[in-house]
Amino acid sequence: MQEITFDQYAPQVLQQLPKGAFLTVSHGGRDNTMTIGWGSLGVIWGKPILSVLVRPSRFTYGLLEASGEFTVSVPLAGMAKALGVCGSKSGRDTDKFTAAGLQKLPGIKLATPVIGGAGLHYECKVVFKQPMNPALLDAGINAASYPSGDHHTIYYGLIEACWLE
């Protein structure tokens, strides 16, 4: 394990995100992970921030709202099959770790685990969140990304740890 600065792998994160990364949450003894394709790395309020978007309909949403923390594990190579499983099943009725053959590793700062083998991990504490207001969104994006509503809540996570396996 090697701790790195949050920005060191920024190009790799931004290039991998559209191919998928694991967003993992944990609350009350229940863990879940989902595949995300969107996110943002920044400096906001003078702090390193990783932003992710979660729709209220997701099983992840309730756990994240309850725990106030999440991890993002970015595959630095492969894992396409596991990303596919975690992007198509719901944690409501599936243990996705078993279904996708994923290994949980403990976080180094937070209680939420990370996904072993991905290679790059961010551990984040939610410091701000905001449900998207569709009225303020570009009409074309709204039509393309939200044909049935279900707009995301955007979670701003203070990066408490960033590390390579």
Place this chain on the structure above:
Amino acid sequence: MQEITFDQYAPQVLQQLPKGAFLTVSHGGRDNTMTIGWGSLGVIWGKPILSVLVRPSRFTYGLLEASGEFTVSVPLAGMAKALGVCGSKSGRDTDKFTAAGLQKLPGIKLATPVIGGAGLHYECKVVFKQPMNPALLDAGINAASYPSGDHHTIYYGLIEACWLE
């Protein structure tokens, strides 16, 4: 001039932001630039997005609301003095380009100029924005960054061009 992918200089952007970058807006024949220290680079809605934060009290705010576009020029070396000027004067009563000895260069995609000499430029069209809801912000950050209210509006800019001078 050399166009690059939006993520190529992500570490440099994230490292420079706390030291300052130029956020430039233009509307109705009036240009203004301000120093920003916060921002975020991401992939959202399947698109490259640069997010910036502007307080409603800023002169920049009205121009940005009216134009719906902005540029961010990231100094790859130096420019500390000009960043200081553009972070302390207001465009309401000062032509900051003259005061800071800055040269406007035309954008390659948008009508808003960029700041010559900075080296790295993003041209962005606002596709989403959201005034921050203080009730959803971490209390410590709220106290530290907003002692007098004046919470930011977060602007999500679709990156139409990213280029090196």
